Amino acid sequence: MKIRLYIDEDAMAHRLAQELRLRGIDITTALIEGMIKRDDRDQLEYATAQGRVLYSFNVGDYYQRIRLAWL
Template sequence: MRLYLDEDVDVALAAALRQRGIDVLTTQEAGHLGLPDADQLTFATRGERVFFTHNRGDFARLHQEMMREGRSHAGIILSDQLPVSVLLRRLSNLCFRLTQEEMTTRLEFLGSWG
């Protein structure tokens, strides 16, 4: 699974995920700091990357809006702010159990991934 990490995510997580073989791009690396939420999700979708963020409220609403309008996205994963070690374990579990295709237009809450 290919991930795009929002600017509110610790960049140390990206390095740790890469060590596990997960393809990760951060908003900082993409030069997209400060872009509106919808533009971040559009960028992720065009790049076929699942979007990971701690901005639960805004992206849950954006997902619902897109579903109502019949639009798709590459997937959204939402999480509370947690230690990098916890995020790494949970994201790794999700990335190795679901495919990129299974994440299409899906909204996942990371808390359910142990």
């Protein structure tokens, strides 16, 4: 199974994306997908719909969202 990543705008590092692509990782970014300035929920829903793992520096926001949804 190939790794599929989606990097949101808070974690976008063009050099990182480029290096991962060179190593065979299927990666896209919020910029490439036209998802800049979208809220966290939209970012997570987009990544999920695309079958991608979301990579973000917004750990606190996502932790709170998941905690509220599951507890």
